[in-house]
Each structure stands twice: as structure tokens, then as C-alpha cells.
Amino acid sequence: MEFRFSHRMHCAPPSFLDRLFAVSKDPEIISFAGGLPSARFIDLEGIRDAATRVLEEDGRDALQYSTTDGYLPLREYISRRYRRRLNLSIPPEQIQIVNGSQQCLDLVAKIFLDPGDTVAMERPGYLGAIEAFSLYEPVFRDVALLPGGPDTGEFSRVIREARPKFFYGIPNSQNPSGQTYSPDARRAVAEIIRDSETLFYEDDAFGELFFDGKPRPPVAGLIPGQAVLSGSFSKIIAPGMRIGWICAPPEVIAKFNCAKQAADLHSNFLCQKILSAYLETHDLDSHVRRIARAYGENCRLMCEILDDRFPPGLSHTEPEGGMFLMVTLPPGIDSHRLFEEGLSKGVAVLPGTPFYACGGGESTIRLNFSNVDEEQIKEGMDRLSSAIRDLAP
Amino acid sequence: MEFRFSHRMHCAPPSFLDRLFAVSKDPEIISFAGGLPSARFIDLEGIRDAATRVLEEDGRDALQYSTTDGYLPLREYISRRYRRRLNLSIPPEQIQIVNGSQQCLDLVAKIFLDPGDTVAMERPGYLGAIEAFSLYEPVFRDVALLPGGPDTGEFSRVIREARPKFFYGIPNSQNPSGQTYSPDARRAVAEIIRDSETLFYEDDAFGELFFDGKPRPPVAGLIPGQAVLSGSFSKIIAPGMRIGWICAPPEVIAKFNCAKQAADLHSNFLCQKILSAYLETHDLDSHVRRIARAYGENCRLMCEILDDRFPPGLSHTEPEGGMFLMVTLPPGIDSHRLFEEGLSKGVAVLPGTPFYACGGGESTIRLNFSNVDEEQIKEGMDRLSSAIRDLAP
Numbered sequence: 213m214e215f216r217f218s219h220r221m222h223c224a225p226p227s228f229l230d231r232l233f234a235v236s237k238d239p240e241i242i243s244f245a246g247g248l249p250s251a252r253f254i255d256l257e258g259i260r261d262a263a264t265r266v267l268e269e270d271g272r273d274a275l276q277y278s279t280t281d282g283y284l285p286l287r288e289y290i291s292r293r294y295r296r297r298l299n300l301s302i303p304p305e306q307i308q309i310v311n312g313s314q315q316c317l318d319l320v321a322k323i324f325l326d327p328g329d330t331v332a333m334e335r336p337g338y339l340g341a342i343e344a345f346s347l348y349e350p351v352f353r354d355v356a357l358l359p360g361g362p363d364t365g366e367f368s369r370v371i372r373e374a375r376p377k378f379f380y381g382i383p384n385s386q387n388p389s390g391q392t393y394s395p396d397a398r399r400a401v402a403e404i405i406r407d408s409e410t411l412f413y414e415d416d417a418f419g420e421l422f423f424d425g426k427p428r429p430p431v432a433g434l435i436p437g438q439a440v441l442s443g444s445f446s447k448i449i450a451p452g453m454r455i456g457w458i459c460a461p462p463e464v465i466a467k468f469n470c471a472k473q474a475a476d477l478h479s480n481f482l483c484q485k486i487l488s489a490y491l492e493t494h495d496l497d498s499h500v501r502r503i504a505r506a507y508g509e510n511c512r513l514m515c516e517i518l519d520d521r522f523p524p525g526l527s528h529t530e531p532e533g534g535m536f537l538m539v540t541l542p543p544g545i546d547s548h549r550l551f552e553e554g555l556s557k558g559v560a561v562l563p564g565t566p567f568y569a570c571g572g573g574e575s576t577i578r579l580n581f582s583n584v585d586e587e588q589i590k591e592g593m594d595r596l597s598s599a600i601r602d603l604a605p
Numbered sequence: 606m607e608f609r610f611s612h613r614m615h616c617a618p619p620s621f622l623d624r625l626f627a628v629s630k631d632p633e634i635i636s637f638a639g640g641l642p643s644a645r646f647i648d649l650e651g652i653r654d655a656a657t658r659v660l661e662e663d664g665r666d667a668l669q670y671s672t673t674d675g676y677l678p679l680r681e682y683i684s685r686r687y688r689r690r691l692n693l694s695i696p697p698e699q700i701q702i703v704n705g706s707q708q709c710l711d712l713v714a715k716i717f718l719d720p721g722d723t724v725a726m727e728r729p730g731y732l733g734a735i736e737a738f739s740l741y742e743p744v745f746r747d748v749a750l751l752p753g754g755p756d757t758g759e760f761s762r763v764i765r766e767a768r769p770k771f772f773y774g775i776p777n778s779q780n781p782s783g784q785t786y787s788p789d790a791r792r793a794v795a796e797i798i799r800d801s802e803t804l805f806y807e808d809d810a811f812g813e814l815f816f817d818g819k820p821r822p823p824v825a826g827l828i829p830g831q832a833v834l835s836g837s838f839s840k841i842i843a844p845g846m847r848i849g850w851i852c853a854p855p856e857v858i859a860k861f862n863c864a865k866q867a868a869d870l871h872s873n874f875l876c877q878k879i880l881s882a883y884l885e886t887h888d889l890d891s892h893v894r895r896i897a898r899a900y901g902e903n904c905r906l907m908c909e910i911l912d913d914r915f916p917p918g919l920s921h922t923e924p925e926g927g928m929f930l931m932v933t934l935p936p937g938i939d940s941h942r943l944f945e946e947g948l949s950k951g952v953a954v955l956p957g958t959p960f961y962a963c964g965g966g967e968s969t970i971r972l973n974f975s976n977v978d979e980e981q982i983k984e985g986m987d988r989l990s991s992a993i994r995d996l997a998p
Contacts (some may be wrong), residue, residue, distance in 0.1 A: 213831050216770055216802065216857055218719045218741075224863050233684065248670055256664040263656050270648040275843035277641055311704065311869035322740065326611045327720075344867040348611075368771065377609055407617035416617045438606050452874035463608055470617050474737045475711045476704035480873045483843035 219327075220347045223247065235560045242592035244579040245560035247387065247535065249447050251504045251583075254464050254493065258319050259450065262490035264573040266482070274485045280473040282309025282457070283484040289456055292441070300433050302441075302459045308468055309479050313417050313444040313456035317344035317380075319475065320440060320458070324377045325350050334362060334375040336538065336567035336576070338387050338415065352569040355379075357389055359529070361397025364404070371408045378411040378440075383431055385418040385534025388567045388578035390511075392428065392532045402434035411464075412439040417456075420448050420500045422533035423508030439590070445458055445487060445494055448500050453483040456529045464558045507535060510581040511591060523600055535582035538564065544605035550577060553603055559595040612720075613740045618959065628953045634986035640928065640954035642779070642840050642978075642993040645891045646896045648887065651979045652843065655883035659668070667878045673866040675702025675850070676877040682884050683836070683850055693826050695834075695852045699763040701861055702872050704838040706810050706849035710737035710773075712868065713806055713833060713851070716860045717770045718743050725769035727755060729931065729960035729969065730779045731808065734773055737791035745962040750782055752922070754790025757797070764801045771833075772805040776824055778811040778927025781960045781971035783904075785821065795827035795844075804857075805832040810849075813841050815926035816901030832852050838880060840928070841893050845874040900928060903982060910986040916993055928975035931957065932966045943970060946996055952988040 216447050232436040235243055237339035266274050281287070287304035294300040317340060325331060327349035331339060335354035345352070353374045362381070371379065381401075393401065405412045414432045422428065432439035432604060460468055465522055472478070493526040511531055518528050518539065525542030547563035564576030586590065622985060628636055670732065675678070680697035687693040689834075699913050703709055719726060720742035726734060728747035740744070746767045749756040755774065786794065798805045807825045815821065825832035837849035853861055864870070904924055912934065913919050918935030928956040934940060939955035947954050957969030977985065 213802065213804070216717065217805070217860055218715070218717055220719075221716050221860050221863070224867070251665045251669055254665050254668045256660065256668070260657070260660040263660060264653070267653040267656060271653065272644045272647050275647045275649070275652065275845040276644055277844045306889065311873070315869040322611065323614050324609065324611055340870075347864065347867055408606065411606070413945070448945070451670045452668040454869060454873040456869070467610055467614050470614070471740065474617070474740055475868070476708040476847060477733075478847070478849040481874050482876060483873050538828065587936065
């Protein structure tokens with residue numbers, strides 16, 4: 213039969229994620245292309261102990277159906293951590309557990325976007341968000357992300373003229389660029405949002421991973437009634453559990469809960485309980501510091517090599533945290549040709565184009581530094597430098 | 606601020622599920638209203654052993670990101686079981702793992718429905734499906750579900766005239782009615798679908814739970830290129846893991862995979878691995894037989910009490926399996942008034958109205974018999990009978 217798919221399925225951009233995952237499994241290739249956190253910081257022993265404890269103490273309950281909003285002690289932990297780390301007051305009732313922060317992207321789009329509505333985001337912006345939003349058939353507008361935050365002139369113009377339903381941004385160590393909003397940019401963005409009908413959707417997947425260990429106050433804290441804030445345990449505990457969360461004003465969290473229930477009733481309860489048991493008995497602060505320190509060393513090494521041993525005409529971002537940096541290639545080098553040339557030399561990078569919701573980015577690549585070690589960085593960057601030289605016009 | 610929610614959120618029917626879950630936690634109330642499988646058939650020890658094994662043998666891998674389609678050995682197990690139990694040939698590439706079969710409802714709707722498209726389903730039909738589909742703003746058509754299957758005249762008329770994108774049905778021990786399609790009805794439905802542009806969406810959440818232990822061949826097996834078939838481990842292993850699956854033709858599974866990736870990247874990998882390890886070392890057949898036998902005893906007891914000790918003018922379905930039966934109340938008794946009267950007497954039942962996508966069902970209630978024991982059935986049915994007598998005009 214001829215399948216009559218919905219119109220939205222023709223709006224889906226071609227996906228890179230599964231191809232990347234395949235590349236990441238080839239042992240011959242050093243991959244800077246993926247987005248995996250380092251497996252060596254998964255506290256296997258701690259999680260095993262927590263799993264044993266949960267299955268011994270309240271096993272049947274952990275394996276039964278549960279409520280849509282999520283396991284209350286886990287939401288209480290998240291609430292307490294916001295207060296302690298960021299001095300934010302977010303009660304557990306305003307927190308909903310989801311399947312990793314990717315599910316927030318789908319459900320926020322679902323509760324806000326009708327076909328043809330405008331959604332605004334950073335240029336470049338997170339490709340998983342572009343993929344999720346696209347299925348709700350919006351019109352994309354983008355705003356340049358500069359080293360200290362969005363171009364505020366452009367931001368103000370887009371918010372005022374296009375009246376987007378929401379602006380999606382990652383103020384802390386953004387994926388793909390690694391850029392972080394400055395304190396001034398946070399205030400400016402909050403001011404502009406406050407004067408508008410637009411919701412600020414703040415994705416904070418990387419806020420725990422600043423190399424200097426210091427938290428940056430969320431934009432959502434400046435405009436709590438006009439923002440949603442998502443977080444994730446994927447980058448700091450274990451992505452395979454698929455546990456993230458969203459914080460939102462009461463009226464929004466109610467709609468979100470309704471959409472979550474229709475989507476899959478609730479997130480897997482066993483992993484929520486294991487995670488909660490783990491967090492009760494482990495010091496997340498020191499765990500996160502170890503991760504951030506290691507990622508910081510990798511990032512600095514990668515930046516040094518880019519500065520010292522790459523052809524001239526290339527520039528790169530200077531991340532303060534997170535897992536990614538972005539390179540702008542010397543004139544005349546196309547990132548997709550570099551992707552192929554890199555693979556032939558045994559190094560994978562990610563072309564920047566899928567991160568540009570409104571087109572562009574042909575001369576950019578994203579480099580991941582979380583899932584490689586010092587030797588792999590040195591060898592992989594050598595291969596990459598050689599690939600760029602070979603492609604130079 | 607005034608939130609500008611999408612139009613679809615105004616299409617969401619008011620939800621019963623969380624209210625039911627709250628009722629099910631009140632120890633004073635005997636609940637026939639919920640949809641929980643019996644916790645005593647959750648093989649806690651077996652799952653604990655499997656979890657320990659997974660976390661000892663390949664822990665870091667189980668906690669890392671994975672592919673969208675799902676853990677291959679688990680999909681291979683599902684494929685082998687279809688061949689052995691039902692003589693169906695469904696390769697693992699045509700199976701996608703999801704967060705319980707509820708997520709299939711959302712994603713099938715997402716890939717097929719544009720606003721205003723027609724979707725057809727049984728009358729009564731599964732309320733979780735009505736909730737999930739509603740958010741895609743379809744026009745609902747329904748077809749009477751009689752004791753042996755859908756009214757084929759009405760089915761044929763609806764498929765021919767309304768050309769629904771898909772027909773959603775539960776041929777085995779349907780939720781809410783407990784009805785099962787006869788072999789003749791399966792053939793008739795397949796014939797009508799084959800001559801149409803409509804996809805058959807077969808939800809088989811209860812096919813393992815026939816009281817006589819005998820499988821019934823899926824409708825999808827008669828029209829493999831024109832059907833999707835979903836299944837779930839929730840009713841036979843443990844719902845808290847949120848693991849189900851969908852089988853679909855290659856072109857459909859590709860779109861489904863795209864929608865799944867945008868929705869949440871992949872289902873929780875740790876639970877997929879635990880489940881797979883559990884299934885490798887446990888005999889699912891004998892486990893399922895024990896569950897079905899116990900549910901069968903409960904169902905027979907409930908039916909006997911309905912026949913022998915309830916006021917005249919009441920009728921009920923005669924399930925061959927599953928977890929639910931449906932009662933049509935004596936004339937003049939409204940199910941919502943009975944819901945309140947029942948609660949005041951310490952018994953919870955579920956009014957039938959939310960199961961009617963196009964309205965109706967005011968004189969019906971759904972009774973769950975999986976999550977109660979013999980004493981609770983006797984006492985709860987006494988309370989219910991008394992509530993009905995009190996409401997008699």
C-alpha cells in the first residue's frame with residue numbers, strides 16, 4: 213500500500229545522529245563527531261549498589277506503574293540542588309521528570325507550536341532541538357550567538373517582529389559552539405523577554421560542567437514566570453538511564469504533564485529510583501568537579517593544538533565548560549568535504565550545517581572533547597590538520 | 606504572562622489516569638478502577654539477578670547512550686518469540702523498542718495524522734489511545750465492538766466512507782471491554798482493510814494473557830504490509846521499566862524511528878539490557894501461564910457474582926483473557942453517579958464514558974480484575990452491588 217504519512221514527516225531534516233553513532237563504534241576512527249560523555253566517569257560501582265538497594269528494599273514498587281510527574285524524592289532532590297547551587301526556588305510540583313532533556317524538546321514544542329508558528333533559537337543551535345521542533349512545522353528564526361551571548365540587537369528585533377512562541381537557548385557551554393552567555397547578556401536577554409509575549413526555553417544540559425567549577429545563574433531565574441528550564445542527568449551520571457527534567461510555571465507544567473502522559477504515561481520508574489538512591493548517598497559536587505576538570509584539560513589541549521599546529525585562517529570558540537567547541541575553517545574549505553576527507557584519514561568531525569536552522573554554517577565543524585583521551589586528541593588533531601591542509605585551495 | 610498554548614492542547618480530553626492512580630493508593634478503597642497488573646507476578650528475584658548480571662558484565666555500556674531502534678538482542682528475542690508462538694516472520698529490523706506501548710500510540714499518530722484527518726477505533730475503545738490521538742487533532746469515527754469483534758457492516762462503511770488514516774484496535778481481550786475478535790472477524794476485518802487505503806494498527810498488549818493459554822493469530826499476520834503491531838512487557842514482566850515495541854513495514858518503521866529519535870533519542874538502555882538478560886534465562890511461557898491462570902480465576906469469580914448477586918437488568922462481557930471486563934448498568938443508573946456512590950462505600954469503578962471517542966457509554970463501567978485478590982473481589986463486589994441498589998430509580 214501507499215502510506216499516507218502526515219505532512220510533518222516531510223519536514224524532518226535528514227538525521228545525523230545514528231550515522232554518528234555508527235562512526236563512533238569504528239575502532240579505527242578517532243571520533244570528535246559524537247556527543248557522548250566519557251564512560252570512565254560513569255560511577256558503575258555506585259550505580260550497582262544503588263540498584264541492588266532499590267531492588268532489595270522496594271523492588272516490586274519500583275517495577276510497577278507510577279505517576280506521570282515522576283518520583284517525588286528525585287524531584288525533591290532536584291529542587292534542593294537548585295536552591296543550594298543557584299539560590300533558585302523551584303518547588304517539586306513545578307518539576308516534571310522526562311526521558312532525558314531530548315523529551316523536553318518534543319513536549320515543549322507539542323504544547324506550544326501550531327504549524328506556521330515562529331520558534332526562535334541560536335545560530336548555530338542544537339541540532340536535536342531543530343529535529344524535534346521541525347516535526348511541529350514551525351517557521352524558524354535564528355539569532356547569532358556571539359562569544360558572550362546572543363547578538364542582543366538581532367535578538368530584540370526577532371522577538372519584537374516575529375513574536376516567536378518561544379526562544380530556545382543553551383546559555384551554558386552551548387552545544388555545538390561551547391559559548392556561554394556573559395552576565396550582561398543574561399540580563400539583556402531577560403529584559404527583552406520580559407517586555408514580550410515570548411517564553412524563554414533554557415536548556416541547561418551543561419551547567420554543571422564549567423571547568424572552573426563555578427555555577428552561572430540561569431536566565432530563567434531572572435524571569436521565572438516567563439521561562440522553562442530543563443536539565444539532565446545524562447552528562448553527569450549516566451545517559452543510558454534517560455532521565456532528565458523540566459521546571460516550568462504551574463500553568464505550563466500542567467499542560468506538559470498532560471502531554472507527557474499521552475506520550476508514554478511516565479518515565480521508567482526503576483531508573484528514577486536507582487538514580488534517587490544513588491544521589492542520596494553520593495556527593496554529586498565532587499563527582500561533577502572531576503568530570504569538569506578532565507573535560508577542561510581536554511578542551512585546553514585541543515585549543516592549543518588548533519592555535520599552534522593548524523593552518524592559518526582558522527578560528528575556534530573558547531569554551532568555559534561543556535563538551536564541545538566549534539571551528540571555523542579557512543576560506544574555501546567545505547565542512548562536508550572535510551568530513552569525508554577526515555574519515556579517510558581516520559578522524560571524524562561533525563559538519564556544522566545541521567546546527568543552522570535557517571541555513572549556513574558550511575565552513576564550520578563541531579569538535580567533541582569529552583569522549584577522547586590525551587593521546588587520541590593529539591593523534592586525531594594531527595589527522596584533522598593534515599586533512600585540512602590537503603583540502604586547502 | 607499569558608501563555609500561548611498550541612491548539613492541540615485544547616483538544617486534550619480531561620484525564621482520568623492520575624486520579625485513578627491516586628484512588629488506587631487509598632487502602633480503604635477496593636479498586637476495580639485501575640489498570641495495574643498484579644504486583645505478585647513481578648519476578649523480583651529474577652529481575653534483581655538480571656540487573657546484577659548486566660551491571661557486572663557490561664555496566665558502562667548499559668549506562669551509555671545507545672541507538673534509537675533499541676537493543677538488538679532484545680529485538681531478536683521478540684522476533685524469535687513471534688515466530689515460535691504465532692508463526693509470524695518479523696525480522697528485528699522491523700521492530701522498534703519504545704517506552705511501553707503507550708509511546709506507540711503517540712508516535713503512530715505523529716507520523717500519520719494531520720489535523721482533520723480521520724482515525725477510526727472501536728466503540729468502546731482504549732482511553733489512552735483517545736488521549737494520545739486527540740493531541741493530533743483528528744476526527745474520530747468509531748465502530749461498535751460486539752462480543753465476537755467489530756460490527757463488520759459498520760466497519761466496512763466507516764473504512765470506505767471516511768477513509769481513516771488508520772483503524773486502531775485491540776483484537777485480544779480489549780481494554781476496556783475484554784472482548785476478543787473471533788477467527789471469522791479477524792478474516793473479515795483483514796479483507797476490508799486489504800481493499801482500502803487504511804492502515805490497521807493492532808495493539809496486542811494482552812495477547813499473552815488468554816486464560817486458556819492458547820494464542821490467537823494477529824490480524825496483522827493476514828495483512829503484513831498494511832498493519833502495524835505493538836506489544837509490551839508491562840503486563841507480563843514489569844510496567845515500571847516502560848519497555849514495549851512496535852512492528853511495522855520497513856517504510857513505516859523508518860518514519861517511526863525518525864519520530865522516536867526526535868522524541869527522546871532512545872528508550873532507557875539499562876532496562877532494555879536487564880529485560881533482555883532476564884528473558885535469556887527465564888521461561889516466559891510458564892511465567893505467563895501462571896499470570897493468565899490467576900487472572901482467569903479472578904475474572905470467573907467476578908462474572909459469577911455479577912450473574913448471581915447483582916440486580917436484574919445488568920449485563921457484562923465475558924472475557925477470554927486480559928485484565929478487564931465491562932458492565933452495562935440497569936436502566937436509569939448513570940456511571941458517574943455510581944463512581945461517586947461506589948467511592949462512598951469503599952469501592953472504585955471506572956465510568957465507561959472516557960472510552961467512547963465519539964460520545965456515549967453513560968451506562969457502562971469498566972472493572973479491573975488483575976490487581977485484586979479473591980477476598981477483595983467478594984467484598985468489593987458486595988459494596989458495588991449495594992451502591993447499584995441504592996441508585997436504582
